[in-house]
Amino acid sequence: xxxxxxxxxxxxxxxxxxGLIYTLPNFYGEVPAVQVSSGKATLKLDASLNGTIExxxxxxxxxxxxxxxxxNSIRVRVPxxxxxxxxxxxxxxxxxxxxxxxxxxxxxxLLSASPNWLTAINALPMYLGLDLRGGVHxxxxxxxPGAITKRLDATAADLRTLMRDKNVRHAxxxxxxxxxxxxxxxxxxxxxxxxxxxxxxxxLQLTDREDxxxxxxxxATLSQNAQKNIRDFAIKQNITTLHNRINELGVAEPVIxxxxxxxxxxxxxxxxxxxxxxxxxxxxxxxxxxLVDETxxxxxxxxxxxxxxxxxxxxERGGSPILVRNQxxxxxxxxxxxxxxxDGQTNEPAVHLTLDAAGSRIFRxxxxxxxxxxxxxxxxxxxxxxxxxxxxxRTEIGGGRVQISGRMTTQEANDVALLLRAGSLAAPMDIIxxxxxxxxxxxxxxxxxxxSTLWGFVAIAIFMSVYYALFGLVxxxxxxxxxxxxxxxxxxxxxxxxxxxxxxxxxxxxxxxDANVLINERIREExxxxxxxxxxxxxxxxxxxDTILDSNVTTLIAGIALLVFGSGPVxxxxxVHCLGILTSMFSAILIxxxxxxxxxxxxxxxxxxxxxxxxxxxx
Amino acid sequence: MEFxxxxxxxxxxxxxxxxxxxxxxxxxxxxxxxxxxGLHLSVEFTGGxxxxxxxxxxxxxxxxxxxxxxxxxxxxxxxxxxxxxxxxIRLPNRDDLDTTKVSERTMATLQSVGxxxxxxxxxxxxxxxxxxxxxxxxxxxxxxxxxxxxxLAMRFEWRFAVSAIIANLHDVxxxxxxxxxxxxxxxxxxxxxxxxxxxYSVNESVVVFDRVRETFKKKRGMTxxxxxxxxxxxxxxxxxxxxxxxxxxxxxxxxxxGETLHYFAMALTIGILFGIYSSVLVASPLVMWLGVSREQxxxxxxxxxxxxx
Numbered sequence: 001x002x003x004x005x006x007x008x009x010x011x012x013x014x015x016x017x018x019g020l021i022y023t024l025p026n027f028y029g030e031v032p033a034v035q036v037s038s039g040k041a042t043l044k045l046d047a048s049l050n051g052t053i054e055x056x057x058x059x060x061x062x063x064x065x066x067x068x069x070x071x072n073s074i075r076v077r078v079p080x081x082x083x084x085x086x087x088x089x090x091x092x093x094x095x096x097x098x099x100x101x102x103x104x105x106x107x108x109x110l111l112s113a114s115p116n117w118l119t120a121i122n123a124l125p126m127y128l129g130l131d132l133r134g135g136v137h138x139x140x141x142x143x144x145p146g147a148i149t150k151r152l153d154a155t156a157a158d159l160r161t162l163m164r165d166k167n168v169r170h171a172x173x174x175x176x177x178x179x180x181x182x183x184x185x186x187x188x189x190x191x192x193x194x195x196x197x198x199x200x201x202x203x204l205q206l207t208d209r210e211d212x213x214x215x216x217x218x219x220a221t222l223s224q225n226a227q228k229n230i231r232d233f234a235i236k237q238n239i240t241t242l243h244n245r246i247n248e249l250g251v252a253e254p255v256i257x258x259x260x261x262x263x264x265x266x267x268x269x270x271x272x273x274x275x276x277x278x279x280x281x282x283x284x285x286x287x288x289x290x291l292v293d294e295t296x297x298x299x300x301x302x303x304x305x306x307x308x309x310x311x312x313x314x315x316e317r318g319g320s321p322i323l324v325r326n327q328x329x330x331x332x333x334x335x336x337x338x339x340x341x342x343d344g345q346t347n348e349p350a351v352h353l354t355l356d357a358a359g360s361r362i363f364r365x366x367x368x369x370x371x372x373x374x375x376x377x378x379x380x381x382x383x384x385x386x387x388x389x390x391x392x393x394r395t396e397i398g399g400g401r402v403q404i405s406g407r408m409t410t411q412e413a414n415d416v417a418l419l420l421r422a423g424s425l426a427a428p429m430d431i432i433x434x435x436x437x438x439x440x441x442x443x444x445x446x447x448x449x450x451x452s453t454l455w456g457f458v459a460i461a462i463f464m465s466v467y468y469a470l471f472g473l474v475x476x477x478x479x480x481x482x483x484x485x486x487x488x489x490x491x492x493x494x495x496x497x498x499x500x501x502x503x504x505x506x507x508x509x510x511x512x513x514d515a516n517v518l519i520n521e522r523i524r525e526e527x528x529x530x531x532x533x534x535x536x537x538x539x540x541x542x543x544x545x546d547t548i549l550d551s552n553v554t555t556l557i558a559g560i561a562l563l564v565f566g567s568g569p570v571x572x573x574x575x576v577h578c579l580g581i582l583t584s585m586f587s588a589i590l591i592x593x594x595x596x597x598x599x600x601x602x603x604x605x606x607x608x609x610x611x612x613x614x615x616x617x618x619x
Numbered sequence: 620m621e622f623x624x625x626x627x628x629x630x631x632x633x634x635x636x637x638x639x640x641x642x643x644x645x646x647x648x649x650x651x652x653x654x655x656x657g658l659h660l661s662v663e664f665t666g667g668x669x670x671x672x673x674x675x676x677x678x679x680x681x682x683x684x685x686x687x688x689x690x691x692x693x694x695x696x697x698x699x700x701x702x703x704x705x706x707x708i709r710l711p712n713r714d715d716l717d718t719t720k721v722s723e724r725t726m727a728t729l730q731s732v733g734x735x736x737x738x739x740x741x742x743x744x745x746x747x748x749x750x751x752x753x754x755x756x757x758x759x760x761x762x763x764x765x766x767x768x769x770x771l772a773m774r775f776e777w778r779f780a781v782s783a784i785i786a787n788l789h790d791v792x793x794x795x796x797x798x799x800x801x802x803x804x805x806x807x808x809x810x811x812x813x814x815x816x817x818x819y820s821v822n823e824s825v826v827v828f829d830r831v832r833e834t835f836k837k838k839r840g841m842t843x844x845x846x847x848x849x850x851x852x853x854x855x856x857x858x859x860x861x862x863x864x865x866x867x868x869x870x871x872x873x874x875x876x877g878e879t880l881h882y883f884a885m886a887l888t889i890g891i892l893f894g895i896y897s898s899v900l901v902a903s904p905l906v907m908w909l910g911v912s913r914e915q916x917x918x919x920x921x922x923x924x925x926x927x928x
Binding site for chain 2: 139141274275278430431432433434435436437438440441444445448449451452453454455456457459460463464467499500503504506507509510511513514517518521524525546547550551553554555556557558559560561562564565566567568569570573574577612613
């Protein structure tokens with residue numbers, strides 16, 4: 001007798017039921033929504049905001065059909081795109097009274113129209129990739145050598161301070177390539193320096209080099225560990241910075257992820273203004289504080305073409321040329337805050353900076369030692385430096401509160417503050433891959449993928465039902481169950497569905513029918529050999545199992561290889577392909593067997609099976 | 620309905636040499652075209668920029684080419700894509716260009732030509748990414764080969780593993796040969812299709828080999844070629860029906876999937892057709908020539924039987 005035990009039937013039924021539930025959200029489509037998320041790291045969304053939004057919508061007379069809160073955002077479902085725009089404006093006006101300094105990101109989004117109980121059990125529609133919904137994808141390469149160089153420059157400055165503090169006399173400290181070179185006239189000073197450096201930091205590895213009897217050198221290189229830390233920090237810092245900047249764009253569901261050791265993926269669904277996105281991503285602003293070279297005659301010489309060693313020629317904003325030393329006193333890393341404001345005395349627009357403890361100490365020391373001299377504050381954007389202001393240091397400045405003012409408009413002060421506050425990039429980045437998909441192409445891709453799968457499925461269904469009769473129909477139902485489970489699994493895992501993913505779905509269905517063909521052929525063969533119908537069913541399923549397993553494993557090996565080495569479109573293909581193989585094993589064997597058991601399993605006297613014509617040789 | 624009414628085993632092995640010579644000739648031709656013509660690699664592998672735009676009415680391509688040439692892209696390829704209203708522009712990477720601005724400048728140029736183009740898709744791939752994708756593709760291929768050989772060697776015997784992989788690798792080369800001969804665009808989805816087809820057509824060999832093993836165990840007194848003939852004959856209806864079903868799905872993709880899935884489906888079609896041929900008619904003779912015999916399958920079974928008796 002071909003019967004499954006009750007628990008097995010219940011289990012299969014349960015899996016199918018869950019599959020149905022989790023597939024369901026995909027049928028409801030999407031409705032417009034407005035999404036509010038925090039625009040500042042320090043600002044958390046709370047329940048009171050919820051009430052504020054509801055009140056705002058009521059005041060503006062905008063209908064809404066639902067309000068959802070998760071960890072990072074509040075989403076309001078509205079009935080139409082018109083209401084969506086009005087709701088966005090109303091909420092924006094209410095939450096961000098000062099549009100120049102927005103506290104919240106208010107963005108247009110789409111929400112699943114599925115009923116709330118489905119959303120409550122985490123049954124969400126499949127997550128569509130950019131090629132299906134439209135948007136921009138960037139792959140950014142972080143310039144790690146740049147980050148290391150930047151750090152070495154800072155290290156050289158630190159070492160100078162250290163040598164001075166410890167009263168070690170040196171003949172110059174410079175960065176050369178990936179080393180910092182310290183020159184000494186005698187061995188005693190060098191030993192003292194080595195001792196001082198070793199005591200102060202573990203990041204540097206020191207080796208001696210002697211080019212001449214009176215030219216002793218200490219070569220400092222960053223240890224492997226320190227380099228790794230710099231890289232890790234650089235990528236983390238850049239991701240944070242990108243987050244802050246993308247918040248300005250008002251994208252509903254941005255994806256910002258590390259990929260590999262030194263790359264960052266940025267995906268902005270729904271964004272069409274690529275130029276603006278690129279501008280915002282590529283913008284790098286760093287602040288540097290340097291001293292001005294005021295040696296008499298030096299500036300004139302530089303203007304004539306011979307810039308003295310260790311200095312650079314800049315133009316002061318809206319003013320005269322100025323010669324600035326290469327040595328960086330302070331960088332934007334030491335900055336904890338930057339706010340636009342006004343100078344207390346002149347009432348000129350200004351930017352108020354707050355430095356961290358180390359920064360404050362350096363700033364105090366430098367200002368104390370250079371009273372009466374000029375200090376340049378440079379803003380370096382896209383690799384180009386500009387001296388914002390170069391004031392004369394009047395007194396020692398302690399406490400870490402610094403003001404930049406001079407020839408700025410209010411708008412410029414705002415921009416500078418925002419750029420500095422949004423954080424500088426720890427290392428420059430290049431866009432090495434870009435994909436933009438327009439919304440019309442996205443919708444078309446979905447349609448094409450859907451039609452391919454549908455018509456392929458229909459063709460297979462007709463053929464199987466004709467060729468294998470009732471058993472063919474069972475195979476088709478099993479195949480449909482396979483599709484159902486695959487969609488449910490993709491929805492449940494929220495794996496990204498792309499066009500190659502849809503192709504994989506179609507292909508997997510085409511391949512999955514193999515298992516049922518194997519079973520049906522095997523049953524026919526058993527019948528041909530004169531085995532009784534019940535025994536033929538049993539033997540057909542048992543014998544075909546090994547073959548099905550083997551062939552699925554080899555297909556899975558290919559799928560996994562694609563998953564491991566694939567990126568972009570290939571990965572989208574591989575995920576669906578691998579999941580599809582797993583669901584097809586389940587449905588082709590278990591579900592089809594269960595159905596066959598229901599149909600034939602209980603009949604004691606079974607004369608024939610509806611599996612198409614069985615031709616016996618010799619008949 | 621039943622397509623296959625075969626009274627006796629078809630003597631495939633009698634023609635083993637012929638099958639292998641046919642397949643060798645195809646293989647050599649494929650290698651020849653690959654070597655002389657090379658693959659027409661997509662932007663993903665070569666690096667460069669690709670811009671797809673749609674017009675409301677079919678535009679003239681010549682003015683677009685001229686406009687692009689004057690705005691600094693004399694090496695731009697402009698062609699129709701799918702329909703006369705869709706235009707695809709390919710721009711190679713050049714050192715002297717600011718790569719991140721290429722797509723915007725191209726769009727600006729197109730807009731200046733007129734006809735209100737709608738941006739459909741932009742793909743920009745930097746030079747280093749292209750190289751990586753190519754090497755990742757090669758690694759994936761190696762991993763598939765290694766995985767399949769190890770699995771088949773474990774489940775069957777090394778002879779089966781080696782024959783299956785030779786037969787199916789030559790499919791891969793033949794697919795590539797087609798792409799080289801017709802200069803179809805070889806993109807990442809095509810690569811995925813090639814690898815998927817490799818895993819898939821190995822199935823074919825697996826099904827036949829399963830039968831071979833079973834026949835060796837069950838039926839005594841058959842010579843190795845007879846066993847192989849029997850195994851192939853008794854699985855042939857399944858082979859054709861399965862591949863036919865998969866091909867129906869692939870055909871649907873070819874017909875309805877649009878330009879993006881076109882070459883993907885094409886690679887699958889070639890793979891499926893040659894997959895049937897090679898994994899059955901090439902792999903089996905290889906197994907025979909590698910010296911497969913009944914004893915290789917009987918040893919563990921015998922010990923068990925003795926223990927029971």
